[in-house]
Amino acid sequence: MEAAMDIMRRMPPSLSQQALDSLLALLPAHSSELLSRSDQPLQVASDEEFDKHYLLCDYNRDGDSYRSPWSSKYKPELEDGVQPPAELRKLEQEANEVFSIYRDQYYEGGVSSVYVWEPEDGKGFAACVLIKKDGSDAGDGRRGLLQEGSWDAIHVIEVKEDQERQFGHYCLTSTVMLALTTANQATGPFSLSGSITRQMETDLALEHGHLCNMGRLIEEMESKLRNGLDQVYFGKTKEVVFTLREPLGVLTATSHIGQSLQRRIVNDLGRSR
Amino acid sequence: MEDRIQGNLEETEYEELGDDQKVSIGKWFLLNAPPGQVLQVAKDVRELLTDSQLYDRAASEAFPEYNVRSMISLEMPDGSGKVLLTKFGELDRSHFLVPRTASVAVVDHVKQMCTEVRPADDEELPSAYVEGFRFCVDVALLKYVDEAFQGGECSVYCTKGKDLEKSGGEFEVTVVISNSSYSPKNFRGGCWQSVWGVLINEELHSASLQGTISDGKDAGTVIVNSIEHLESVFLSNLEEQFANLSDRTFKELRRKLPVTRTLFAWDKALQLSLTREITREFSGNRR
Numbered sequence: 001m002e003a004a005m006d007i008m009r010r011m012p013p014s015l016s017q018q019a020l021d022s023l024l025a026l027l028p029a030h031s032s033e034l035l036s037r038s039d040q041p042l043q044v045a046s047d048e049e050f051d052k053h054y055l056l057c058d059y060n061r062d063g064d065s066y067r068s069p070w071s072s073k074y075k076p077e078l079e080d081g082v083q084p085p086a087e088l089r090k091l092e093q094e095a096n097e098v099f100s101i102y103r104d105q106y107y108e109g110g111v112s113s114v115y116v117w118e119p120e121d122g123k124g125f126a127a128c129v130l131i132k133k134d135g136s137d138a139g140d141g142r143r144g145l146l147q148e149g150s151w152d153a154i155h156v157i158e159v160k161e162d163q164e165r166q167f168g169h170y171c172l173t174s175t176v177m178l179a180l181t182t183a184n185q186a187t188g189p190f191s192l193s194g195s196i197t198r199q200m201e202t203d204l205a206l207e208h209g210h211l212c213n214m215g216r217l218i219e220e221m222e223s224k225l226r227n228g229l230d231q232v233y234f235g236k237t238k239e240v241v242f243t244l245r246e247p248l249g250v251l252t253a254t255s256h257i258g259q260s261l262q263r264r265i266v267n268d269l270g271r272s273r
Numbered sequence: 274m275e276d277r278i279q280g281n282l283e284e285t286e287y288e289e290l291g292d293d294q295k296v297s298i299g300k301w302f303l304l305n306a307p308p309g310q311v312l313q314v315a316k317d318v319r320e321l322l323t324d325s326q327l328y329d330r331a332a333s334e335a336f337p338e339y340n341v342r343s344m345i346s347l348e349m350p351d352g353s354g355k356v357l358l359t360k361f362g363e364l365d366r367s368h369f370l371v372p373r374t375a376s377v378a379v380v381d382h383v384k385q386m387c388t389e390v391r392p393a394d395d396e397e398l399p400s401a402y403v404e405g406f407r408f409c410v411d412v413a414l415l416k417y418v419d420e421a422f423q424g425g426e427c428s429v430y431c432t433k434g435k436d437l438e439k440s441g442g443e444f445e446v447t448v449v450i451s452n453s454s455y456s457p458k459n460f461r462g463g464c465w466q467s468v469w470g471v472l473i474n475e476e477l478h479s480a481s482l483q484g485t486i487s488d489g490k491d492a493g494t495v496i497v498n499s500i501e502h503l504e505s506v507f508l509s510n511l512e513e514q515f516a517n518l519s520d521r522t523f524k525e526l527r528r529k530l531p532v533t534r535t536l537f538a539w540d541k542a543l544q545l546s547l548t549r550e551i552t553r554e555f556s557g558n559r560r
Contacts, residue, residue, distance in 0.1 A: 003320035007302060010310050010317075019305075022298045025290055026321055097546040098539070105531035135525035151526040182522055208540050215539040226527055238512070240463040244452045245422055245508060 001030055008038055013193035014179055016040065039175050039195060041152045042132045044111055047071050055113040055130040057154070069096045069113045084116050088125055092116040095211055099129055102215065106222070107133045107151075124160035124169075129153075129218055135180070148181040148191075153225075155218050159210055162203075168210055172200045172217050176225045192237065196228050295322055299331030304339055308464040309455025311339060329383075336382040337366055344451035344466055346426040347387040349378055356380070356387055361430040361447050370397060372430055373411060399435035406473070407431050407446055413497035418450055421501070422465070425452030432470070445472045448500060469500050 004023050011019040020038055024031050036058070043056045047068040054060075060067040062081045065074040069092060074081040084092060095114040103112040110133035119126045135149035158171045179193035200221055204213040290298075299318045306314035319328045341363060346355040349371070356362075356378040362370040369378050371390075375398055379389040399407060411429045418427045427450045434444030448471065453464035531537060 003317040007314060007317040007321070010307060010314055011302070011305060012307060015305055019302070022301065023321075026295065026298055028289075094543070094546055098542045101542050101545070102537050102539075105533075105537060106528050107526075108528070133526050145522045146525050149522075149526055178526070180522065180526070209543070212539040212543060215537065215542075219537055219539075222527070223529070226523075226529065230523065237463075240454065241465070241508075241511060243423070243454050244425075244463055244465040245504065 001027070001033065004030065004034060005037060013177065013195060014191070039154070039177060039197075041150060041177055041179075042130055042154070044132065045075060047073075047075070049073070053111045055111055055132055057115070057128060057130060059115045059117060059128045059156075060113070067115075069093075069115060085118060088116045088118060091125070091211065092127075095127065095129070095214075098211060098215065099131075102219070103131055107131065109133060110151075119158065124158065126156070126158045127214065129155040129157070129214075146180055146182060148179065150177075150179050152177040153222060155221065157214055157217070159214070161206070166206060167203050168206050168213055169203050170201065170213060170217055172221060174198055174200075174218070174221045174225060176222070176229065178229055194229060196225050196232070198225060198228070292324075292327060295324075295327050296331045296334070299328060300335040303331060303335035304342075306339070308343065308453050311343075332383045336385070340380075340382050340385065343453075343464065344426075344449065345385065345453075346451065347378070347380065347385065349374075349376075349387050349390050351390045353390065355426055356390075357426050357428045357449065357451060359428065359430075359449050359451075361432055361449065362428065364397065370430070372398075372407060372428060399431040400438055403431050403435055403437050403444055406444075409494075410446060410448065410471075410497065413494045414448060414450075414500075417497050417501055421504075422450060422452040424454070425450055425465070427451070433472075443472065445470055447471070448497075467500070467504060469503075 004027060008016065008019055008023065016038070017040060020034065020040065023034055027034065044053050045056055045066055045068070046053050047070045050068070050070040052068075052070050054066075054068045054070065056066045060069070062074060062078055065076050065078040065081060067074050067081060067083075072083060072089065083089070092114060095116065096112070099112045099114055103110055110131060112129070112131045114127060114129050116125055116127045131151070131153040133149075133151040135151065136146045153174065153176045155172060155174045157173075160169045161167070162169065175195060175197040177193075177195040179191075181191040198221065200217060202217070204216075206213070299322050302314055302318050302321075303311065315332065318331065319325070322328045322331065340358050341360055344357060344359050346357045348354075349356055353374045353376070354371075356369055356371045358369055358380065362372070364370055364377060367380050367382065369380060370376075370393060371378055375393050376390050377393050377397065378387045379391070380386070381388050398404065407429050414427050414429060418425050427448070430447045430449070432445050432447045437444050448467075448469040450467040451465070455463075
């Protein structure tokens with residue numbers, strides 16, 4: 001099983017679906033563990049009643065059916081499918097609406113879904129906020145820059161209240177999966193992909209309610225992840241490319257030629273003293 | 274512990290894969306290993322396949338393809354340098370031409386080792402005339418690669434018309450540069466490959482990379498200069514794309530901030546949704 005997880009981590013992200021399928025075929029006995037431990041891009045379904053889309057994950061699944069956060073009905077239809085308790089369902093509806101606005105402002109398109117449930121120990125509640133954006137030309141991309149582009153964010157948050165109900169304790173685990181291919185330019189299409197997972201835990205006052213706090217945390221987390229992806233993946237990739245092939249004619253402190261030049265200058269200075 | 278008796282839909286479909294299917298999955302994983310990680314992936318595949326015979330089959334099928342595709346370079350046992358494994362130098366699955374030393378290297382793909390070196394036969398080498406040209410390009414190329422690619426390997430092959438005896442005809446040389454860097458401590462690795470086909474037609478005094486060549490002696494430098502120029506252009510375009518990535522391209526997926534340039538107003542949004550809720554209840558309509 002560890003070999004399976006290791007190989008999943010090493011495979012290029014664009015092949016992760018195929019890699020997972022292969023592992024499921026090789027190790028059928030471990031299928032539930034494999035599925036729960038690996039991150040896959042989110043799938044979209046449509047709620048015809050509300051004329052909206054929603055995202056699929058383990059938290060809105062019952063058997064082979066998935067529950068829409070808009071109508072709260074299962075598709076394919078399910079009699080007695082698992083439903084959140086009434087109070088939580090209200091929170092869920094509100095969350096879906098508010099995150100929809102948030103999504104529109106940051107993503108200018110895309111699909112979002114929020115699912116709320118009661119955790120096993122019955123204390124507090126848990127929610128997952130999913131956002132999927134297709135930024136390609138065929139999708140919601142507005143500037144025609146991407147041939148392919150997808151951002152999948154999965155935030156799972158556990159919420160507890162202190163005894164006096166003055167503070168909320170929030171534990172957020174977020175994963176963002178990214179894949180993009182730029183549109184044809186002088187160098188031809190250019191592809192990058194990666195994923196990043198982070199955790200955050202904090203206590204916040206309840207003056208504006210849980211939803212407000214959850215929203216702020218998720219917003220902060222997404223910004224961090226976006227910057228992380230930017231610096232670590234894109235910045236690092238650039239660094240690796242320039243390590244492989246130096247930009248000649250540009251002397252930088254870290255380049256091969258730059259460094260040998262530096263050494264020569266230092267030596268000359270030393271000798272002339 | 275799994276409870277197999279539960280009759281969960283997922284777990285009742287216990288179809289055991291056939292050997293061929295297992296081998297082909299193992300081969301797929303090996304072929305798609307990222308730069309520098311093929312040995313670790315091989316370790317995982319060996320464990321996943323459990324049966325060492327199946328692993329050996331997968332490895333013997335995957336490694337030759339992987340090695341040539343990744344253009345790995347192997348130290349030659351006679352100390353004459355390295356052999357670059359590319360499709361241009363492939364004489365057969367385990368024999369590769371080394372134009373620089375006019376020899377042929379015998380390779381064990383699974384072990385990623387060069388086991389033997391022998392001098393090349395006349396039929397395997399280009400004519401003296403074409404070789405003069407090839408040699409010229411190789412000299413200039415070595416200098417360029419040394420400057421621009423730390424630790425990179427390169428080779429020049431004669432890929433068409435190698436038996437041309439004198440001027441007036443057309444032949445092609447292929448320039449190959451391969452560099453890879455793997456730093457597991459820093460969790461990164463990469464590989465660069467450039468392949469340039471240069472079609473030379475002496476009657477027209479032209480090469481596909483550039484308009485004219487003044488004379489045979491200069492040819493090597495001129496060709497490599499054009500390669501250098503083109504690669505630099507590629508690199509600076511890449512640099513531009515990286516710069517754009519954060520600014521414009523990444524924005525297609527998620528903006529840094531909303532258009533308002535301020536953080537999202539959660540409390541206002543909540544009020545808005547509450548108002549909507551109340552309006553809905555008043556009007557008694559479902560949206």
